[in-house]
Amino acid sequence: MPPSKLTFLVKFSLAHCRTITALALHQTLWQPSSPPAQHTPLSMMVDKCKSMDQLKQIHAQMIVTSRIHDTFAASRLLNFYALSASGDLNYALKLLEHTPMPNLFMWNTVIRAQASSSSPFEGLLLYADMRRRGVIPGKHTFPFVLKACSNMKSIKCCEQVHAHVLKFGLDSDLHVVNGLVRGYSVSDGIDDARRVFDELDDRNLSIWTTMICGYAQNDSAGEAIRLFDGMIADGFEPNGVVLCSVLSACAQSACLDLGEQIHEYIQEKGMELNVILGTALVNMYAKNGSLAKAKQCFYGLKQKNIATWNALICGLAVHGHVEEAIHFFTKLEKEKVMPNDITLLGVLSACCHAGLLDYGRKIFYSMKRIYGIEPKIKHYGCMVDLLGRGGQVVEAEELIKGMVWKADVCDLGSIVECL
Known part of the structure; x- marks a missing residue:
């Protein structure tokens, strides 16, 4: 069969998702003496491969036919090995090692x-x-x-x-x-x-976003907000990532006015309130004590994750709304959402505010038994504080003795102060 017809059949097989057939035809087409122009289906074949086994068949053909020195072909293979979800990074590194003169694309890929x-x-x-x-x-x-x-x-x-x-x-x-x-x-x-x-x-929007996020993540809320103002002054329209970072800064620095302005901006622009941006709003309102708006945002979200629940529960607990914090924790459990260590810290904090010793004790001792969560130093601190306020000094001392191996001297000092 003429090579041109074989090439057509290979492409036809790939177009109809018949990768195995294409591999068999390609093996017939790909002879050591055939000119490079006849190997054009290779990149298509690599892209259509659904498994490492199929890709290794192409790799084997390249070795047998001395095409392994073709850096373009090797680059396509390497890209699949290194970056595909079904690839194999170790195999990619071996391919790089056995390529005489890897090009820059291959190095960049690995x-x-x-x-x-x-x-x-x-x-x-x-x-x-x-x-x-x-x-x-x-x-x-x-x-x-x-x-x-x-x-x-x-x-x-x-x-x-x-x-x-x-x-x-x-x-x-x-x-x-x-x-x-x-x-x-x-x-x-x-x-x-x-x-x-x-x-x-x-500067482009990406650079502004990265710098503002950097300040927010480094607890430099004031700088994040000032830089955000500078970005707006330069004529850039903020995206969801920037807004999340600035809302986080507003939560850290008790800047409710700016947070409300950002919320209005989101509504005016008709931006989609996804779970990340929605959680940032709930957190901002909750940290600033605007709990009615925090709950309004919470209920308005189509999707919620554990961070969304945590933002509301912890915000309610910090501001002394104990019954509501416990109500939302109970609601979380009913909806089969798995709490994490932050959730349980918020509930324990609520118990400390209200002196709910029995409920707090129940939560603390169920952390590992029911939720599989190892208590951290802050959980111990809350529990010791709760026991101390409830007059259960002996139990608090026993709790401290039981966790000495997990804490350093500074941590123990802060816990003992709770007694």
Whole structure:
């Protein structure tokens, strides 16, 4: 059969989701002597593969027919191995190792995969190996390398990569700079992040978002709000991510007026109130003591997660609305929502406010037995406080003795003060 007809049949099989048939036809088509033009279905075949077994068949054909040196074909394979949900990162690394001259795309692919893995440091090692081989990093390399730094929360790594960014003249690329700002922000280097941000002549919405989020996550609510004002003044329209961060800052800094303005903005723009943005609103209102509006937002959400419940329960508890806090906890259980350690801390806090010793004791001792949650130092602190207020000093002392191995001296000191 003429090669052109075989090529047509391969494409036809792929178009009709017959991957196995396409593989068999492609094996017939792909002979060592056939010219490269006849191998055009390869990228389609890689994209249509549904399993590692099918992909390995293509890989085997490449080896047998000496096409493994075709960097374009190898790059497509590597991309699937490293990044596909059904791929295999270790197999991708072996393919990289056995590729004589991997191109920059291949290096970027494996660095990206490792940066997002449970071993982000391996991504930095791959970058170092790439440089040892004389490969020049590009603007797509550094965002992945910086993601590894972010996931490691290592300011030293950020500084070293920053030096390389400057060396290769990529300090004005917005994607690279965004990675630097995020890397510094999550690594206790918020001032370094701000310096990088301030050195930019032109900023996009993504850069503003990352910097504002960085301040909010570092408990610098005032700076987050000031920067948000600057972003608006520069003519940028905030997205949901920015609004969540600013609402978080409003919750931290008791800035109810701005929080209400943001809520009005969301309504005026007709923005979808998804679970993340909705939870941020509930949390902002609850932290600021505007509990009626917190409940209104809570009930208005089509979807809720445990963070939404926690925001309301903890807000009610902090402001002394004990019965309502317990009511919503009971409602949570009835709706089969699994509480977490924050939920139970909120309930224990409510019990402390009202002196509900029996109920608090029940919650505390059910944490591990019913919910599978190991009590943390704050749970012990609440329980000791509750016992102390209830005159159960002996029981409180026994509780402290039972958890000595989990706490350091400072923690124990703060707990003993509750007695």
